[in-house]
Amino acid sequence: MNTHNIVCYGEVLWDLLPSGAKAGGAPMNVAYHLTQLAQAPAFVSRIGLDDRGKELLGVLKEKGVNTEFIQLDYDMPTGIVHAVADSNGDMQYDIVAPVAWDYIDVDSDLTELIGQSSHFIFGSLATRNKQSRATLFSLLEQANTKVLDINLRAPHFNRNIVEDLLEEADMLKMNISELELITGWFADFKSVEGRIALLQERFNIPTVIVTLGADGAVVNMQGKVYKHPGFKVAVADTVGSGDSFLAAFLTGLLENKEASDALIFASALGALVASKAGGCPDYTINEIYTLINNSDKVIL
Structure with a gap:
């Protein structure tokens, strides 16, 4: 009997940062935080069947993190991302392709796993x-x-496929930039709620x-809007913060x-998570x- 209530699907990779290599990939981060939260x-x-793998x-x-459903590829290498600072000091990311996670296969065990999980x-x-x-x-x-944790990474998406993904979603999580980009395809709304x-x-x-x-988050569940202005912390980095947010929100539900x-x-x-270094x-x-308990921030 399947004991996994949630399944995370997608990329796992090494972020090759100036400070060294860090394990990454949004689905992996979400799976880690769900595990931390007793899911x-x-x-x-x-x-790939290589040292990085x-x-x-x-x-x-x-x-x-459960690794039972991580497949091994005999031909393709394990995923990597080259992170390099540009002239302004901002990080630019080259998500190398093709790599092993581009070739995930479907089989009966995987189909059964998805069918028996709740999310x-x-x-x-x-x-x-x-x-x-x-x-x-x-x-699906x-x-x-x-x-759907949309996680747009240029140039690795196109409008048609994104729309197909949106058609499938029961729950959509995105950041404000992604919201503005996607809704800009259809209309010129000014407010977050309108978008x-x-x-x-x-x-x-x-x-x-x-x-x-830093301005928090907003949720619309079946027409009812909830907002939170966020908690103030000293930020170490924001890697994995959104992934942990999704894991915690799902856990709450x-x-x-x-x-x-x-x-x-x-x-x-x-x-x-933003107050600590790294995504996991x-x-x-x-x-x-x-x-x-130590914050005076309340739900709006």
Whole structure:
């Protein structure tokens, strides 16, 4: 019997930073944070039979992320991203292609896994290659609650595929830049709430979550709007903050929290992760509640 209540699908890779290599990939980060929050996620991806792949498996196992459904590729290398600072000091990212996670295969075990789980989390980056894209859309036919963590990374997306993904989503999570980009394809809305309503109506998406960086987050669940202004912390970096936010919000809903309380919980974890270095830092659930209890920020 499948014991995984959530499945995360997509890329896993090494971010080759000036400071050294760090394990990365949004679906992997979400799976890690779900694990930290006492959920039982499965992670579906693909790595190469190379040293980087072996090291990546070791990191995932060390962090407690389930690796049962990570496929091995005999031809393609493990994914890497070259991160280089430009003349202004801003980081520019080259997501190398093709790599192993571009070639995720579908099989009966995977189909059964998706069908038995309550939530299936996916993004746009894993659709850049036709193989992983075909596998994703095949699995979406079996999925129950479909959670689209859009995660746009230029030039690895196009409008037609993004619209196809939006058509599938029961829950959509995005940042403010992604919201503005996508809604700009259809209309010139000024307000965040107007942009969210446009996506909900056009693509029939019951729940839309938009993270606003330092300004918090807003959620529309079936027409009811919830906002949180965010928790103030000393930021180490923002890597993985949005991924942890999604994991915490889903966990809140699975634990039958009210949407407003799930948003507070998610906002607190996003801030906590931003206060620590890296996308998958160590923390405890008690740290999340300590941040909540010591803050005067309340739901609006």
